[in-house]
Each structure stands twice: as structure tokens, then as C-alpha cells.
Amino acid sequence: MQSFKHALVTSAALLTVSLYGGQVLASEPWQGLYGGASGGIGSFNGRTIDWSTNLIDQPDGDLIQRGFAGVFGAQAGYNYQLGGIVIGVEGDASWTGFSEQKPTDGGDHYVKANMDWLATVRGRLGVANDRAMAYVTGGLALAGVEHCANDEVPCSNDNDENIAWSGTQPGLVAGAGVEARLSSRWSFKSEYLYLVTADKNIVYGTNNNHDVDFGFDAHIFRVGLNYHLGGLPAGDDSGLSAGGTWQGLYGGISGGIGSFNGRALDWHRNALDDPDGNIDVRGFAGVFGAQAGYNHQVGGVVYGFEADVSWTGFSEGRVFLDGDRLDTYVKANMDWLATARGRLGVANERAVAYVTGGLALAGVEHCANADYEFPCSIDDVNDIAWSGTRPGLVAGAGVEARLSDRWSFKSEYLYLVTADKNIVYNTTENDDIDFGFDAHIFRVGLNYHLGGLPVGGGSDIPSGGPWHGLYAGVSGGIGAFNGRAMDWSWNAFIAPSGDNDLHGFAGLAGLQIGYNHQLGGFVFGLEADGNWTGFREEKTYNSGGYYVKANMDWLATIRARLGLAHGRAMAYVTGGLALAGVEHCANRDAPCSIDNDRNIAWSGTQPGLVVGAGVEAQLSDRWSFKSEYLYLVIADKNIVYDTSLNQDIDFGFDAHIFRVGLNYKLN
Numbered sequence: 001m002q003s004f005k006h007a008l009v010t011s012a013a014l015l016t017v018s019l020y021g022g023q024v025l026a027s028e029p030w031q032g033l034y035g036g037a038s039g040g041i042g043s044f045n046g047r048t049i050d051w052s053t054n055l056i057d058q059p060d061g062d063l064i065q066r067g068f069a070g071v072f073g074a075q076a077g078y079n080y081q082l083g084g085i086v087i088g089v090e091g092d093a094s095w096t097g098f099s100e101q102k103p104t105d106g107g108d109h110y111v112k113a114n115m116d117w118l119a120t121v122r123g124r125l126g127v128a129n130d131r132a133m134a135y136v137t138g139g140l141a142l143a144g145v146e147h148c149a150n151d152e153v154p155c156s157n158d159n160d161e162n163i164a165w166s167g168t169q170p171g172l173v174a175g176a177g178v179e180a181r182l183s184s185r186w187s188f189k190s191e192y193l194y195l196v197t198a199d200k201n202i203v204y205g206t207n208n209n210h211d212v213d214f215g216f217d218a219h220i221f222r223v224g225l226n227y228h229l230g231g232l233p234a235g236d237d238s239g240l241s242a243g244g245t246w247q248g249l250y251g252g253i254s255g256g257i258g259s260f261n262g263r264a265l266d267w268h269r270n271a272l273d274d275p276d277g278n279i280d281v282r283g284f285a286g287v288f289g290a291q292a293g294y295n296h297q298v299g300g301v302v303y304g305f306e307a308d309v310s311w312t313g314f315s316e317g318r319v320f321l322d323g324d325r326l327d328t329y330v331k332a333n334m335d336w337l338a339t340a341r342g343r344l345g346v347a348n349e350r351a352v353a354y355v356t357g358g359l360a361l362a363g364v365e366h367c368a369n370a371d372y373e374f375p376c377s378i379d380d381v382n383d384i385a386w387s388g389t390r391p392g393l394v395a396g397a398g399v400e401a402r403l404s405d406r407w408s409f410k411s412e413y414l415y416l417v418t419a420d421k422n423i424v425y426n427t428t429e430n431d432d433i434d435f436g437f438d439a440h441i442f443r444v445g446l447n448y449h450l451g452g453l454p455v456g457g458g459s460d461i462p463s464g465g466p467w468h469g470l471y472a473g474v475s476g477g478i479g480a481f482n483g484r485a486m487d488w489s490w491n492a493f494i495a496p497s498g499d500n501d502l503h504g505f506a507g508l509a510g511l512q513i514g515y516n517h518q519l520g521g522f523v524f525g526l527e528a529d530g531n532w533t534g535f536r537e538e539k540t541y542n543s544g545g546y547y548v549k550a551n552m553d554w555l556a557t558i559r560a561r562l563g564l565a566h567g568r569a570m571a572y573v574t575g576g577l578a579l580a581g582v583e584h585c586a587n588r589d590a591p592c593s594i595d596n597d598r599n600i601a602w603s604g605t606q607p608g609l610v611v612g613a614g615v616e617a618q619l620s621d622r623w624s625f626k627s628e629y630l631y632l633v634i635a636d637k638n639i640v641y642d643t644s645l646n647q648d649i650d651f652g653f654d655a656h657i658f659r660v661g662l663n664y665k666l667n
Contacts, residue, residue, distance in 0.1 A: 032230030040222025046113020069098035127569035132346035138174035147214035171197035244297030248451030256443025262332020285314035366435035392418035477659025483550020506535035584651035
């Protein structure tokens with residue numbers, strides 16, 4: 001899953017805390033105009049899918065150009081403050097600098113993806129006190145992009161023989177951030193954004209109706225400096241003294257679950273012939289390890305550094321077919337993961353919420369061969385295999401809460417992507433393959449603070465509070481969905497490949513009910529919801545000879561929530577189980593129908609996992625408003641469509657969902 005793929009993304013409102021012990025200023029210190037500069041790094045995916053596999057024959061018609069690039073720009077916005085709630089709009093324009101290209105099949109085929117600039121207009125909803133504000137954000141995007149796919153190196157959109165497009169594409173963007181006061185005029189922000197652009201369809205063979213789709217998605221982590229024209233909190237800057245309750249050394253243990261994706265891309269499709277040269281080996285695994293770090297506190301702002309080492313336990317392998325025979329084997333393992341990350345948070349005496357990002361190292365093993373006999377081995381010279389340590393990037397967010405004067409509990413989300421490892425397995429023909437990893441990790445941990453945390457007995461953490469009790473409400477929003485279909489034997493739909501992703505947007509509307517238990521500033525809860533999703537995507541290609549469809553009619557989740565509450569606002573992380581009503585179809589007969597025995601189709605309910613974060617604000621003594629991000633992944637459904645030859649297909653879903661809701665508190 002792409003990620004978060006995908007991500008947030010889930011940094012989302014892990015960041016959103018109204019954390020400080022002090023009261024929110026009545027003078028509305030965050031209100032007014034501001035402007036500034038920002039910069040960071042992005043993990044970009046330039047997508048190219050040739051539906052008729054007429055142009056991009058190898059490794060297949062579906063190519064993703066992955067890479068990292070810097071992001072630098074400027075932003076301006078306006079905040080309107082109501083007590084501790086901040087509602088605003090922000091616009092920004094950035095140079096991105098992403099450019100990736102790859103010749104394939106000995107240089108006979110060429111693919112390129114560039115993003116020169118990015119602009120967004122986003123709403124912001126945050127909770128604030130006199131020194132810090134945390135927020136969720138989402139809105140529209142425009143990107144200046146260039147795509148090219150052809151039989152000529154280099155590719156140029158100035159050549160009429162090339163299938164190329166250069167221009168501006170719309171998209172959606174969502175994320176979260178935290179902003180902290182540095183002085184009466186200046187503030188510093190740290191922000192995560194997930195971007196997806198609409199696909200651009202180009203018909204390059206009008207006689208045969210050959211067409212190609214170009215698109216982009218990206219995970220962006222950036223920091224920025226803002227100047228506030230009307231000034232920020234007018235308090236005494238001497239209150240921003242160094243040192244505080246969170247300052248000092250700490251160490252602890254952590255554990256959780258990760259959704260991993262091991263990538264193998266054979267650029268010449270000489271080793272991985274079927275279903276195509278592009279294989280993603282997906283799966284879940286536990287993550288367990290230890291961490292150590294140091295925090296430096298200035299007022300309510302915490303700057304820190306943390307390093308951790310974890311055993312991951314991810315191991316997935318797959319045998320698939322070439323026509324009617326067992327042919328190829330692909331394996332991806334991640335044995336361990338280590339990260340070194342900076343942390344920036346806002347804190348009070350009981351909790352700190354933070355964003356985090358830095359470098360990663362992973363112990364990985366990849367194997368791809370034409371010998372289906374298990375297992376694939378890096379010790380076999382006939383196998384295309386590699387085992388070693390790969391660098392990468394990691395970004396995310398979390399919340400940490402005091403349990404006693406020495407112990408604290410944290411809940412954290414991380415998005416990981418490793419650099420690709422290129423292996424040339426045929427020096428004569430220059431045949432090569434790329435191996436890589438990305439992952440979404442959700443974990444909890446226990447830390448011991450050597451210098452101690454805020455002093456206080458359990459008696460100052462009373463049970464009950466304004467968030468305590470039953471509630472119910474309505475919600476709605478938008479989701480970026482991805483319906484996956486992987487035909488492992490490449491027999492049902494051979495063009496563009498056995499691997500098809502159907503991307504699209506859809507609305508969501510539904511109901512939720514839940515219960516909160518409040519202990520001081522901590523809120524523990526359980527929430528269930530049911531939603532109509534309305535996602536429907538289908539595609540015919542190769543002059544209508546092949547057809548793929550993916551629908552999600554409804555979605556239900558049951559999730560635990562852990563939040564930090566301050567007065568009229570609460571920020572929380574959430575995660576749990578999901579059920580989705582889905583329909584998939586893949587055949588050579590359009591339209592596809594689950595009622596036709598000749599079609600390879602399935603309709604039913606599939607389980608999955610969901611994780612995310614949000615912020616909820618009280619509007620009155622009964623009503624509250626929430627803004628929430630969720631990342632959803634649905635388990636694959638395997639269908640054997642030819643039992644005599646054991647030919648099978650996997651159907652699945654993942655989605656990024658951003659929604660708002662209104663809750664009524666029953667008591």
C-alpha cells in the first residue's frame with residue numbers, strides 16, 4: 001500500500017492537542033493574517049499505466065517511478081479563533097524538484113515523470129493555547145507535471161512521436177501539523193501532507209483506441225517559519241525558559257503492527273515474466289523493540305531526538321504461474337528496522353504530542369527467480385536475490401502521556417520507505433531488477449524517564465469529565481480509494497498486465513456511536529460506525545477486449561480511541577477493525593457482472609484494518625464537531641478461477657479517508 005500510501009498519513013491529528021495546562025487566552029492570539037516560508041522532503045510516485053500494453057510492453061503496462069525530492073516554497077493564510085478553536089485557510093506554492101526516468105528493455109522503452117511545482121489551498125481546523133496550536137488540514141491541489149512514455153530515449157514532450165503530456169493537474173491534499181510560538185511575531189510549524197493528483201488519460205492510437213493514464217501521489221514532510229502580521233500571544237517571553245518536566249534522557253520498549261509492502265520490479269521482464277515484471281508482496285507483521293532518546297524543553301515546546309531498534313518479523317513469498325505451469329517465485333523479508341529521528345512537540349505537565357522524522361536502516365532480503373520450488377535462497381547463484389541493509393526515510397507523529405513521575409505511555413504512527421536496490425542479473429543484456437520496501441507502522445510504547453516526570457499523585461487525576469459518557473452522531477467526507485486486482489497467472493486479463501489498480505475518489509456518509517471514559521486529561525474510548533461509500537471504478541482497455549471493475553458499497557469500523565482533552569477540545573489517535581461490502585470483477589467481456597459464470601468476479605464482505613487520528617471540539621454542552629483522517633486496508637480475497645490449472649487472482653482495497661462529523665452527547 002502506498003502509501004501511510006500511502007500514508008498520514010496518519011500523522012493526522014496525533015499532533016492535535018490542546019496540551020497546555022494554562023488557559024486559552026481570551027484575546028484570540030492566533031487570529032489574523034500570516035505568511036512565511038517552508039521546506040522539506042517528499043516521497044513521490046509518478047504513475048503510468050498503458051491499458052493496451054502496446055507502448056510499454058516491458059516490464060508491463062503499469063509502472064511507478066518512485067523517488068525523493070526536496071520541497072521549498074512560501075505560504076500565506078488567515079486564522080479565525082473562537083476560544084481554543086482555530087478555523088483558517090492557507091494557500092502555498094512550492095518548487096518540488098522531483099524528476100525520475102528509466103529506460104527499459106535494453107533502452108527500447110522509456111518512462112519519465114516530473115513534478116516541477118505544487119500549489120495547495122487548504123482549510124485548517126486546530127486547537128490552540130497561548131503558545132502552540134495543532135491542526136488537521138485538507139483541500140485542493142494543483143501540480144505542474146510532465147509525463148512521457150515511448151520507444152525512444154530520451155523522451156521529450158516536444159516530439160510528436162512520443163506519448164507525452166506536460167501541464168497542470170488538479171488533485172486533493174490532506175494532512176496535519178503542529179505550530180509553536182517562538183516570539184510575539186514568529187512561529188515554527190511542522191507538517192505532513194498526503195497528495196494525490198487526478199489521472200490524465202491520453203489516447204495515443206485513435207484507430208485502435210490505445211490509451212495511457214498518467215498520475216501522481218506523494219507523502220510530504222516539511223517545516224516552516226511564519227510571520228504573523230497581527231502578532232501572536234502577548235505574554236512575557238521570559239516564560240519560554242529552558243528546562244521543564246519533559247526534559248532529559250529516557251528509554252523504553254515498544255511494540256505494534258506494521259502493514260508492509262515488498263516491491264520487486266523487473267525492468268526487462270526477463271526474470272519475472274508472468275503476471276508481469278512488477279510484483280508487490282503485501283502482508284502484516286508484528287513490530288517489537290526498544291528506544292532511547294533525549295528531550296530539551298523550552299516553555300511548552302519540546303525538541304528531541306530518538307533512536308530505536310525493532311524486530312519486524314515480516315516474511316512473505318508467492319509462487320505464481322506462467323500460463324498453465326508453476327513458474328516464478330518472489331519473496332520479501334524484513335528482519336529488523338532501526339530509525340534515528342528528530343521530534344518536535346507541544347507539551348503540558350501531563351502529555352506531549354509530537355511530529356517525528358528522520359533516517360532509517362532496515363535488514364532486508366529479496367529473492368526472485370524462475371524456480372518455483374520453495375524456498376528462494378540468496379545462497380543459490382541461479383536466483384536473483386539480495387540480502388543486506390538498506391537506508392530509508394521515516395516520518396510520523398505520536399502522543400505521549402504521563403503515567404507516574406517516572407513512566408510514560410506513547411502511541412505512534414510511522415511511514416517508512418526504503419531506497420530501491422538495483423541488481424543487474426544479466427550483464428550481457430543489462431537486465432536489471434529493483435527491490436524496495438514501504439510500510440505503515442502503528443505501535444505503542446512504555447518509557448522510563450531518568451530525570452523524572454511531573455510530580456503528582458494519582459489523586460490529581462479524577463475520573464469523569466466533560467468528555468465522559470455515551471455519544472452518537474453523523475459524519476461525511478471524501479476518500480481516495482484504490483481497488484487492486486492481481487491475476488497471478490496472467491491468464492484472465494493479459495493486458496496491460498496481471499496487476500491492475502483502479503484509483504478514484506468517492507464521498508462517504510454515515511453514522512457513529514461511541515463511549516468515552518475520562519481520567520483527568522486522558523480519554524479512553526470505543527467507537528463504531530457504518531458508512532455508505534459510493535466508490536465505483538471500471539476500465540475497459542485493448543479496444544474493449546478487457547475489463548476491470550472495483551466497487552465498495554459500504555464500510556463499517558470498530559475502533560479504540562486514545563485522546564488528550566483540554567477544556568473544550570480533544571485530540572486522539574484511533575485504530576481497529578473494519579468490514580467492507582465490496583465487489584470485484586475482471587474479464588474479457590464488458591460490462592462485467594458477478595451474475596455471469598464466465599466472469600472472474602466476487603461480491604461480499606471483507607475484513608480489514610483501519611488506523612488514523614482526529615480532533616474533536618465542543619460546540620455546546622451537548623454537541624461536538626470532529627475532523628478525522630483514516631487509513632484503511634482490506635485483506636486480499638483470493639479466487640481460483642481455473643481449478644485444473646490452479647490459476648488464481650487476488651482482489652483487495654486500500655483507501656485514505658478524510659471526514660468531518662457532528663456528535664450528540666447523550667448524558
